[in-house]
Amino acid sequence: MSDAIESRLKELGIVLPQAAAPAANYVPYVISGNLLYLSGQLPMENGKLGVTGLLGKDVDVAGGQRAAELCAINILAQAKAALDGDLGRIKRIIKLNGFVASVPEFVEQHLVINGASNLLANVLGDAGKHARAAVGMAALPLNAAVEIDAIMEIA
Template sequence: MTDSLAQRVQQLGLALPTPSQPAANYVNHVVSQNQLFISGQIPLLDGKPAFIGRLGESISDEEGANAAELATLGLLSQLSNVLGDDLSKLVRIIRLGVFIASAGDFKNQSAVANGASNLLVNALGDKGKHVRTAVGVSSLPAGVAVEVDAIFELKP
């Protein structure tokens, strides 16, 4: 397996987007000792928010999983940028947070979050196995259906 994250993602038939820039007063990532914290990433297509709406209303479970995957491509783009595309510097992902804009009676947050989890494991192998929180919320930035954030462990 290659140590290039971009190549691994390409082998899955996907491509890493250009890392997005903060939309407000925050930074994309922070490294503290051996931990890398990446800010929330939303699904973007050509730099524009995608999958606008809420699960259980205008967005289907399958579309939600696709939105989670797309947001996770943004997360992986940020990771690749920090690592200089060198996965040998990564120990593992520690925690994945998946926030899902949901109708009040929507209960399939875990299925939607699998769009993110599956991509991480497929792209990173064992380094991509993680603990996860999948949370339903009333709304997200730009009206998108999903936002993801993560904490990674880096080699000293």
């Protein structure tokens, strides 16, 4: 399945970056039994934040969806690092928690996090479909527009 996932990434024009090092005192992932817990991923692109600011003020829904896509790409990069390069060990994405930096009046966090949900379903098929939360936040680390963490079942 790993080859199928790598082929699908290539088909979609997605290149996984090197997994980012933690920005503070935490580990990027924890494996416990058959579960992989991934720390929150920011919308990093080419080594820097790709989308910053508040939804509803600095960033529109499409920009937020792009930020969520970048977070999902970084989730896959961290998973690949955690699984010794073998994305085929992912049995399914169990849950995403999506955090959207937004003004109080912004109420489309669910549409923003669709960027990540759609990308993961496109890459992993049914295994990429998941439960999730999409919540608004006053601010996120480094002025990121979106942060997403994940729980995966692994083989």
